[in-house]
Amino acid sequence: MPISALLAERANEEIKRRTKVVGVFPSKESLMRLVGSVLVDVNEEWMLGQFMDASSLVGLERDASAPEPPSAEVVELARTRIAAAIEGRRAA
Numbered sequence: 354m355p356i357s358a359l360l361a362e363r364a365n366e367e368i369k370r371r372t373k374v375v376g377v378f379p380s381k382e383s384l385m386r387l388v389g390s391v392l393v394d395v396n397e398e399w400m401l402g403q404f405m406d407a408s409s410l411v412g413l414e415r416d417a418s419a420p421e422p423p424s425a426e427v428v429e430l431a432r433t434r435i436a437a438a439i440e441g442r443r444a445a
Contacts, residue, residue, distance in 0.1 A: 359439060364395045 368391050378384040423431075 359436065360395065360399060363439060364392055367391050367395060 368388055371387060371391055372378075372384070375387065378387075
């Protein structure tokens with residue numbers, strides 16, 4: 354799953370969670386303000402890069418002598434570790 358899809362999924366889950374708390378919105382504008390603030394929060398979280406640390410990337414670097422793209426196994430390992438870091442951040 355691409356990073357953009359993970360970001361969209363995370364944003365959708367957070368919007369769903371926060372709108373359930375409110376229940377019924379008094380106006381369309383109030384819903385838009387809430388969704389906008391959720392999207393700003395999710396964007397800031399990703400821009401700060403605090404969703405994972407360097408230790409979770411150990412073993413993912415490419416060999417400098419090999420100019421070809423990383424193998425499918427390395428790509429899948431990176432995706433798995435990123436998804437785990439996002440879930441860990443969400444639980445915290």
